[in-house]
Amino acid sequence: MSSTATPSELLELSPDAQSLLFREARTANTFTDEPVSDDQIRAIYDLVKWAPSAANTQPLRVVIVRSPEAKERLLPLLSEGNRAKTDAAPVTAILATDVRFFDHWDRLLPYKQGGGASFEGAPEQAEGMARFNGALQAGYFLLGVRAAGLAAGPMAGFDKAAVDAEFLPDTQRSLLVVNIGHPGPEAWFDRLPRLEHDEVVTTV
Amino acid sequence: MSSTATPSELLELSPDAQSLLFREARTANTFTDEPVSDDQIRAIYDLVKWAPSAANTQPLRVVIVRSPEAKERLLPLLSEGNRAKTDAAPVTAILATDVRFFDHWDRLLPYKQGGGASFEGAPEQAEGMARFNGALQAGYFLLGVRAAGLAAGPMAGFDKAAVDAEFLPDTQRSLLVVNIGHPGPEAWFDRLPRLEHDEVVTTV
Numbered sequence: 021m022s023s024t025a026t027p028s029e030l031l032e033l034s035p036d037a038q039s040l041l042f043r044e045a046r047t048a049n050t051f052t053d054e055p056v057s058d059d060q061i062r063a064i065y066d067l068v069k070w071a072p073s074a075a076n077t078q079p080l081r082v083v084i085v086r087s088p089e090a091k092e093r094l095l096p097l098l099s100e101g102n103r104a105k106t107d108a109a110p111v112t113a114i115l116a117t118d119v120r121f122f123d124h125w126d127r128l129l130p131y132k133q134g135g136g137a138s139f140e141g142a143p144e145q146a147e148g149m150a151r152f153n154g155a156l157q158a159g160y161f162l163l164g165v166r167a168a169g170l171a172a173g174p175m176a177g178f179d180k181a182a183v184d185a186e187f188l189p190d191t192q193r194s195l196l197v198v199n200i201g202h203p204g205p206e207a208w209f210d211r212l213p214r215l216e217h218d219e220v221v222t223t224v
Numbered sequence: 225m226s227s228t229a230t231p232s233e234l235l236e237l238s239p240d241a242q243s244l245l246f247r248e249a250r251t252a253n254t255f256t257d258e259p260v261s262d263d264q265i266r267a268i269y270d271l272v273k274w275a276p277s278a279a280n281t282q283p284l285r286v287v288i289v290r291s292p293e294a295k296e297r298l299l300p301l302l303s304e305g306n307r308a309k310t311d312a313a314p315v316t317a318i319l320a321t322d323v324r325f326f327d328h329w330d331r332l333l334p335y336k337q338g339g340g341a342s343f344e345g346a347p348e349q350a351e352g353m354a355r356f357n358g359a360l361q362a363g364y365f366l367l368g369v370r371a372a373g374l375a376a377g378p379m380a381g382f383d384k385a386a387v388d389a390e391f392l393p394d395t396q397r398s399l400l401v402v403n404i405g406h407p408g409p410e411a412w413f414d415r416l417p418r419l420e421h422d423e424v425v426t427t428v
Contacts, residue, residue: 025263027263027266027267027270027271028267028270028271030263030264030266030267030372031267031268031271031371031372031373032244032371032372032373033241033244033245033271033370033371033372034238034240034241036238037237037238037241037371038271038371040236040237041237041275042271042272042274042275043271043274045274045275047276058427059229059231059234060234061425061427062231062234062421062425063231063232063234063235064235065421065424065425066231066232066421067231067232067235067237067242067246067247068246069418069419069424070246070247070249070418071245071246071249071363071366071367072251072366072376072378074378074380075380076416076417078418078419078424080424081424081425081426082424082425082426083425083426083427083428084425084426084427084428085428086427086428087428090428124419124423127417128416128417128419129416130416130417149380151355151356151359152355152359152380152399153359155355155356155357155359155360155363156359156360156362156363156366157363158359158360158363159275159359159360159361159362159363159364159367160363160367162275162276162360163275163363163364163367166237167235167236167237167241167242168234168235168236168237169235169236172276174276174278176278176279176353176356187428195356212280212332212333212334213280213331213332213334214273214274214282215273215282215328215332217266217269217270219328220269220273220282220284220285220286221265221266221269221285221286221287221288222285222286222287222288223262223265223287223288223290224287224288224289224290224291224294224391
């Protein structure tokens, strides 16, 4: 390994993949009318499902808002600045987390049979675990959208309680709303700065 | 696009990269003594810093526990089952989130000067935003470790308050502890099942 290797060269991931997922990928704010198929969504899940969650809990749940009727129900629940781009996106994903993730415990963590029962009387602990691992999986999902050659437009600006009531079962909590599609004209804002390595990483 | 395309073929990400990051990558439970360099850690951050966070807040902070002295301070704060593998890992990362992320607001979101001030009187809102976006970035970081050709061993089983007190400034909260290295003998447990597409994704 040469002492003059660039950070990119120190990675095993190919430069093309680095660009597709991280370096060149951007949050899209406009979309063309090119559709996103259910098979593409299926391929994204089939990829990101393999990334890890604590105790294999996998609390992430996804509602794909595709029909015009469903889109009409979603738009008024978003911050005003998020409505036009969501209306233009071929599909919009509501990423949510299931606070009853432990109902699947015995199947997902078979070597700790019955371990999920400890969450029955501890709803705050269950919700904390659901929210942390749901967010972890939301990160994987955003990269999965990019892996499909699509642009993601994640949005935190929406009425969470209203989205939960309108689209989710009682056991789920919305985390993020994500437009998915092919970027349209002037899809990007200027790239925003990132924190320097030494502001984020310390070594002890 | 053929109707017989597999999910993998529907993705733009190369099969090699799919394997490296998702399909073949596994949570490691043993490590060789091959070192992990600071340059590799730097390369990981240089990649994952580009993935998105809400309002570009970037609350993730990372403490790389490398010295034997620091490792000795960490080990007793972990669940007993996590100690031997952490002792064996060449480095262990404490992933944390900064609840004062908004101190960097004007630099990171220059078109909304002063917008961070709204968090001054709303510590619960700030902590919620820090925890969600820190977890999102933790997901990116785990995939970044894999992008470097290294194995990650994320652990949620540790005394969070004790780790915060021992390793972090007052403004940071630990989220996950992650062993990083090259997998050793019998590094993997059997692969655990994943939820089916139709259990996770619904379309409306």
